[in-house]
Amino acid sequence: MNSPKLKVVHYLNQFFGQEGQEEKADMKFVVKPGPVGPGLALQKILGEKGQVIATIVCGDNYFAEHMDEAAAEAIKLIAPYEPDLFFAGPAFEAGRYGMACGAICKAVGEKLDIPAVTGMFEENPGVDLFRRHAYICKTGRSTLKIAQTLGEMAALAWKLLSPEGGTKIVAGEMIGRPAEDGYFSRGIMKNEYTPQTAAARGVEMLLAKMQGRTFETEVELPKFQSITPPPAMRQELGACEIALISDGGLVPKGNPHGIRGRGNLVWAVYDLESFLPENYSPANYEIAHTGYYPARVLENPNRLIPVDVLRDLEREGVIAKLHPLFYSTSGNGVMQKRCEEMGGEILQELKKRGVDGAILTST
Amino acid sequence: MAAAIERQGFPVVNITAVPTVSSMIGVTRVLRGESVANLLGNIAISPVQEKLLRRKYVLRALEILRMDLKEKQVFTLEGTE
Numbered sequence: 001m002n003s004p005k006l007k008v009v010h011y012l013n014q015f016f017g018q019e020g021q022e023e024k025a026d027m028k029f030v031v032k033p034g035p036v037g038p039g040l041a042l043q044k045i046l047g048e049k050g051q052v053i054a055t056i057v058c059g060d061n062y063f064a065e066h067m068d069e070a071a072a073e074a075i076k077l078i079a080p081y082e083p084d085l086f087f088a089g090p091a092f093e094a095g096r097y098g099m100a101c102g103a104i105c106k107a108v109g110e111k112l113d114i115p116a117v118t119g120m121f122e123e124n125p126g127v128d129l130f131r132r133h134a135y136i137c138k139t140g141r142s143t144l145k146i147a148q149t150l151g152e153m154a155a156l157a158w159k160l161l162s163p164e165g166g167t168k169i170v171a172g173e174m175i176g177r178p179a180e181d182g183y184f185s186r187g188i189m190k191n192e193y194t195p196q197t198a199a200a201r202g203v204e205m206l207l208a209k210m211q212g213r214t215f216e217t218e219v220e221l222p223k224f225q226s227i228t229p230p231p232a233m234r235q236e237l238g239a240c241e242i243a244l245i246s247d248g249g250l251v252p253k254g255n256p257h258g259i260r261g262r263g264n265l266v267w268a269v270y271d272l273e274s275f276l277p278e279n280y281s282p283a284n285y286e287i288a289h290t291g292y293y294p295a296r297v298l299e300n301p302n303r304l305i306p307v308d309v310l311r312d313l314e315r316e317g318v319i320a321k322l323h324p325l326f327y328s329t330s331g332n333g334v335m336q337k338r339c340e341e342m343g344g345e346i347l348q349e350l351k352k353r354g355v356d357g358a359i360l361t362s363t
Numbered sequence: 364m365a366a367a368i369e370r371q372g373f374p375v376v377n378i379t380a381v382p383t384v385s386s387m388i389g390v391t392r393v394l395r396g397e398s399v400a401n402l403l404g405n406i407a408i409s410p411v412q413e414k415l416l417r418r419k420y421v422l423r424a425l426e427i428l429r430m431d432l433k434e435k436q437v438f439t440l441e442g443t444e
Contacts, residue, residue, distance in 0.1 A: 226389050226435070227391055229369070229392065230371075230375070230391070230392075231372065231431065237425055240425075242428075297402075300404060302417065303404030308414060309420075310421060313418075313425075318425075341367070343364030343366065343367025343368045357373075357374040358376075360365045361377075361378045361402055362365075362381075363399055
C-alpha cells in the first residue's frame, strides 16, 4: 500500500520558531520551509505518513493584539500549500500562544476544512475560547514533554482523517470520547446507541451514587465553591468611600486598552471626572462586550455605572466619597481563572487606595 | 470577579440582571438589576424618574454593603428572592 505522504503545515510562535523571545513577540509572520524546532520532532513522529512542508511563525503579541486579522493572514499563508493536516504549537500554558494556536486552528478548520490539532494546558485561555472550534490535546504545564505531546497530537490527527478523505491510514476508526483520546471536550453532545435507555442509566447512576460506587456523569457541570460573606462595611455610610467596578465593557471611544468583546484578559482604570463628566456625550464611549445590546448604556453610561447618583450622594453627605477611579473590564466569555485573577488585581488597587466597599455591575 | 473579591473578605455587592449566575458562582451579596442591557435604567419612564429609580438601586446596594450576612443572598429593590 503506497498512500501519498500527507502535506503538513505547522504554526509556531517566535520562541519555538527560533526567532527570539519576548523581544521578538511583535514580529510579523514569516514562513520557513520544512520543519523548524519542535517541528523536527513532529516530522520524526509523522515518519513516512506525512511531510512538514512549511512552518509559519509569528510573535505572540503580534497575534494576540489583533487576533482576527492575524488569523486571516495565517490562512493566506497556509492555503497555498494545500495541506492535508495542520498542527499548531503545542502552547502548553502560554496564554497568548494558546490563543494564537486556537485561533489559527479554528480558521484552518473552517476555511481549509482539514484537521487542525494543537495542545494546551487546561488553564490556558485558549482552551475555553477555542475548545469548540479546534482539537486541543490536553497537556501539562511544562514544555519538557513536548515530544510526547506532539506524539499525542499526531495520534489524534490520524483519527481525524477519515477513510472518506482518501487516505486510508486508519480505516473506519471513530474519534473517541474526549477522555479516551486525551483532548478537551468540545462541548458537543453526540447521539450514541446504547443498550440501555436513559431511564435505566439514570437509575443505575443514582444507585451507584447512593451506594458509594464510582459512576461517570454523562454531562459535566462546572463546580463552584461556597464563599463566606465578607463582613459588612463597619463605618457609617457617611464615612465610606465607594468604588465602581463593571464587567460590562464600558470604555472610551477607541477602546485604548484593547479590552476584548469576548474572551477578554485585561482590565483598565478610568478617571471618572474625565471619563464620565456630568455633561457626557454618548459619542465618547464604546462597549467592548459582544454579549449584550449596547445602545442603552451608550445613550447613558450611568445606566451601567451609576456615577450620577453616587456624585449626588457624595454631595449630600450620604457617602463620604465616590472613589475617583472606575475599574472597567469585559466579562463576556472570560475563563473563570482569569476572572478570578482580575478580581484579585482590582481588589489590590481598592485596598491600596483605602476604598471601603465596592459596587460591581454586571451585564 | 465579585467572587474573587469576596473570597478575600472585601465588601462588594454585585448588581446584575441574571443573579442566578453570580449566585451559582458563590457571590454572597447580589442585587437584581432592571435588565441585562439596561441594568440601572428604564426606557419606559422619564429620565427624571429613571434617575430616581437608579438612586433607589444605589441606596439599596449601599444598604446591602452595611448588612451582616450569614449566607449568600439575592436581594431585590424591595426585599429578597
